[in-house]
Amino acid sequence: MRTQRKETVIQFGEGGFLRGFVDYFFQKLKEKDMFDGSVVVVQPIEKGMIEELKKQNCKYHLFLRGIDKGRVVDEHTHIDIISRCINPYTEHQAYEALAQNPDFRFIVSNTTEAGIEFVPDNRLDDKPAKSFPGKLTQLLYRRFLLGLKGFIILSCELIDHNGEELKQCCMQYADLWGLGEDFKNWMEKENDFCSTLVDRIVTGFPREEHKALCERIKEQDNMMDTAEIFHLWVIQGNHEDELPLVKAGYNVIWTDNVDPYKKRKVRILNGAHTSMVLGAHLYGLETVGECLKDEKVSALLKKCIFEEIIPTIGDSQDNRNFGQAVLERFANPFIRHLLLSIALNSVSKFRARVLPTILEYKEKYGTYPQGLTFSLAALIAFYHTDAANDGEEILAFMKEASVADVLKKEEYWGQDLSPMLDVVQKWYDCIETEGMENAYSAVLG
Numbered sequence: 001m002r003t004q005r006k007e008t009v010i011q012f013g014e015g016g017f018l019r020g021f022v023d024y025f026f027q028k029l030k031e032k033d034m035f036d037g038s039v040v041v042v043q044p045i046e047k048g049m050i051e052e053l054k055k056q057n058c059k060y061h062l063f064l065r066g067i068d069k070g071r072v073v074d075e076h077t078h079i080d081i082i083s084r085c086i087n088p089y090t091e092h093q094a095y096e097a098l099a100q101n102p103d104f105r106f107i108v109s110n111t112t113e114a115g116i117e118f119v120p121d122n123r124l125d126d127k128p129a130k131s132f133p134g135k136l137t138q139l140l141y142r143r144f145l146l147g148l149k150g151f152i153i154l155s156c157e158l159i160d161h162n163g164e165e166l167k168q169c170c171m172q173y174a175d176l177w178g179l180g181e182d183f184k185n186w187m188e189k190e191n192d193f194c195s196t197l198v199d200r201i202v203t204g205f206p207r208e209e210h211k212a213l214c215e216r217i218k219e220q221d222n223m224m225d226t227a228e229i230f231h232l233w234v235i236q237g238n239h240e241d242e243l244p245l246v247k248a249g250y251n252v253i254w255t256d257n258v259d260p261y262k263k264r265k266v267r268i269l270n271g272a273h274t275s276m277v278l279g280a281h282l283y284g285l286e287t288v289g290e291c292l293k294d295e296k297v298s299a300l301l302k303k304c305i306f307e308e309i310i311p312t313i314g315d316s317q318d319n320r321n322f323g324q325a326v327l328e329r330f331a332n333p334f335i336r337h338l339l340l341s342i343a344l345n346s347v348s349k350f351r352a353r354v355l356p357t358i359l360e361y362k363e364k365y366g367t368y369p370q371g372l373t374f375s376l377a378a379l380i381a382f383y384h385t386d387a388a389n390d391g392e393e394i395l396a397f398m399k400e401a402s403v404a405d406v407l408k409k410e411e412y413w414g415q416d417l418s419p420m421l422d423v424v425q426k427w428y429d430c431i432e433t434e435g436m437e438n439a440y441s442a443v444l445g
């Protein structure tokens with residue numbers, strides 16, 4: 001069933017994050033009469049969740065829970081801002097037709113860290129191009145040929161310079177497909193590829209609470225979503241006039257440089273997650289909340305944040321406040337964040353979120369930070385178990401590899417980490433011979 005509202009946003013991605021973050025903002029702006037539009041969701045890969053969403057007329061319930069300024073918040077929102085969902089693989093004409101509607105003004109995306117990728121074998125006449133930037137270029141080119149206005153493009157992928165990277169990929173497709181200088185100029189001048197930094201812990205579908213929450217809303221919802229109440233969206237550029245998020249009271253920052261916000265968030269929050277969860281899983285814990293309640297795991301977490309990460313990236317009051325807020329967010333008693341869901345693809349996450357701090361710490365202080373190197377040893381021990389979930393080749397290699405072999409793997413780390421062998425091997429042996437609990441005591445000791 002279609003709503004009568006005009007369609008103004010094209011959203012690449014139907015995942016829990018976008019539905020718990022961006023769609024929440026559009027929904028709330030609509031409720032405040034500050035946004036006259038609706039969202040069309042495009043599934044970026046062939047298999048996904050939109051069939052399930054369609055079964056529910058694209059509607060779902062979002063539960064945001066946590067402590068906000070000392071006040072307990074348990075906010076339930078029925079999200080009905082999505083007017084349609086399109087699978088471009090099976091509904092290609094509908095996808096193509098999006099270019100013709102002049103009302104569309106925003107494009108938002110979250111296609112994971114893997115989505116913004118230039119794949120040279122994609123073609124202009126593929127129905128659709130396989131990669132997300134390929135699909136977007138097809139759409140933009142149709143738009144250009146029709147002589148219509150461009151878009152404000154808000155990339156939410158957790159990679160550096162997401163907007164610039166996306167634009168770069170689209171430009172590469174324009175060259176590969178010979179779409180001409182006029183089109184490239186139109187892409188440049190008529191579209192704003194904004195880099196953005198998103199921050200909200202979205203725990204997604206509440207497996208264990210689902211029945212109780214369905215009883216609460218008195219309806220069956222298989223696309224239910226859960227998250228913390230905290231949110232921060234830093235956007236490079238300024239389109240507050242068309243998207244009045246600040247005026248509506250949201251924690252949104254329009255800026256000319258997203259980089260410092262991104263570094264702070266990825267190094268402190270994501271770095272803390274990635275460095276904590278693998279050891280904590282081996283120690284027998286299941287959720288982030290349990291980690292915060294455990295004396296040893298939380299002590300190591302604090303050591304990593306306040307003695308290793310923050311001194312490395314800059315011991316400012318702002319960073320310390322952020323670190324403190326992260327501890328409070330992790331301790332949120334209302335959400336159940338599974339360690340194993342954070343542990344997915346830990347090799348690439350460790351490289352982006354933890355390793356730079358280890359290497360910069362060494363550069364700055366001449367020694368390796370013990371807590372974070374311990375977490376690398378825990379990663380290696382974790383990948384020796386069946387709990388690891390990553391690419392097939394990574395799993396096969398990591399399952400059997402020695403500490404020395406793992407550290408040598410430049411493909412994973414961007415460099416040979418053999419200089420770290422002594423310290424990582426020491427913690428790895430400690431974990432294997434003494435057990436995780438004693439290893440925690442040793443690293444804290």
Ligand SMILES: NC(=O)c1ccc[n+]([C@@H]2O[C@H](COP(=O)([O-])OP(=O)(O)OC[C@H]3O[C@@H](n4cnc5c(N)ncnc54)[C@H](O)[C@@H]3O)[C@@H](O)[C@H]2O)c1
Pocket residue numbers: 012013014015016017018043044045047048110111112113114115116132158198199200201202203204
């Ligand atoms: N969950 C959170 O707390 C949170 C917070 C901030 C950022 N993020 C980031 O958001 C991303 C998505 O998280 P989620 O919780 O929505 O996950 P999800 O599994 O619910 O959704 C993943 C989405 O990415 C798309 N996708 C997957 N692989 C793709 C590919 N190769 N090309 C194009 N699209 C692809 C899927 O179609 C789906 O729409 C993650 O990469 C994460 O880093 C998550």
Ligand SMILES: O=P(O)(O)OC[C@@H](O)[C@@H](O)[C@H](O)[C@H](O)CO
Pocket residue numbers: 158198199200201202269270273274341342344
């Ligand atoms: O979503 P991932 O799997 O890339 O990373 C796991 C968490 O660190 C992440 O989801 C954070 O909760 C999020 O980035 C907070 O904004």
